[in-house]
Amino acid sequence: MFYTQPATFLTPALVVYLIDASYSMNDSCGATTKINIVNQALREAIKDMVRRSMRDGIVLPRYKIAIIAYSTEVVDVLDGICDLPDLVKHGIPVISADGETDTAAGFTAVETLLQKHLANLQTSPAPIVCHLTDALITMSSPVPVVRRIQAMAVEDGPVLVENVYVADNMLRSPVEDWSQWPGVSKPKQLTNEYARFLLQLSSPLPETYRQNINNYGYSMQPGAALFFPGTHTELVRLAFAISTATQLK
Numbered sequence: 532m533f534y535t536q537p538a539t540f541l542t543p544a545l546v547v548y549l550i551d552a553s554y555s556m557n558d559s560c561g562a563t564t565k566i567n568i569v570n571q572a573l574r575e576a577i578k579d580m581v582r583r584s585m586r587d588g589i590v591l592p593r594y595k596i597a598i599i600a601y602s603t604e605v606v607d608v609l610d611g612i613c614d615l616p617d618l619v620k621h622g623i624p625v626i627s628a629d630g631e632t633d634t635a636a637g638f639t640a641v642e643t644l645l646q647k648h649l650a651n652l653q654t655s656p657a658p659i660v661c662h663l664t665d666a667l668i669t670m671s672s673p674v675p676v677v678r679r680i681q682a683m684a685v686e687d688g689p690v691l692v693e694n695v696y697v698a699d700n701m702l703r704s705p706v707e708d709w710s711q712w713p714g715v716s717k718p719k720q721l722t723n724e725y726a727r728f729l730l731q732l733s734s735p736l737p738e739t740y741r742q743n744i745n746n747y748g749y750s751m752q753p754g755a756a757l758f759f760p761g762t763h764t765e766l767v768r769l770a771f772a773i774s775t776a777t778q779l780k
Contacts, residue, residue: 714755
């Protein structure tokens with residue numbers, strides 16, 4: 532059974548945050564901006580990792596984190612992979628937005644990172660790539676590189692790719708209570724062509740992750756994909772929380 536390896540001191544989980552940092556992420560979203568929502572959600576996700584990794588007042592290195600921001604250029608925000616205690620010590624960086632949207636270049640940077648480190652993560656939980664974007668692709672298609680990433684694997688299972696899409700009115704059925712939202716499992720649930728495109732590039736939500744995230748008070752259903760609307764701060768936090776929802780021992 533895949534996706535059952537717990538995140539431990541000896542088998543830390545790798546989470547790669549791939550952030551669209553193009554200029555449109557400066558657009559307003561509610562009372563703030565899209566990029567501010569991302570930065571806040573990133574801080575909350577790291578706090579979740581810390582809470583899940585604390586023992587006797589010490590943060591254990593149960594997680595490894597990489598943050599890659601892409602626009603016209605790709606920026607490796609942490610200069611590679613950072614252990615959780617080191618990230619806490621040095622502080623969580625703030626991402627700013629500018630430039631065009633080169634999604635393929637962003638995923639290519641993720642692929643290169645995984646190629647370099649995957650051999651040392653074979654006994655760890657399957658890495659997860661959490662991709663957040665708000666705009667149509669303005670450069671080449673990311674499909675080939677995403678498929679190559681999803682074909683990579685450790686003993687716990689293939690690398691997971693999660694997509695968070697910041698756009699309005701993409702769900703065919705309105706949602707009154709996001710804690711009761713079952714997730715997206717079929718393209719027909721979406722009204723937006725680009726949302727359906729990202730859904731096709733999203734890995735299935737592992738059952739162990741589904742159970743863990745529902746312990747946060749959500750109601751994700753079996754068969755849901757790792758795909759989330761990102762128009763509400765609560766949903767972005769849910770999506771980022773799923774990236775930390777590995778088993779723990």
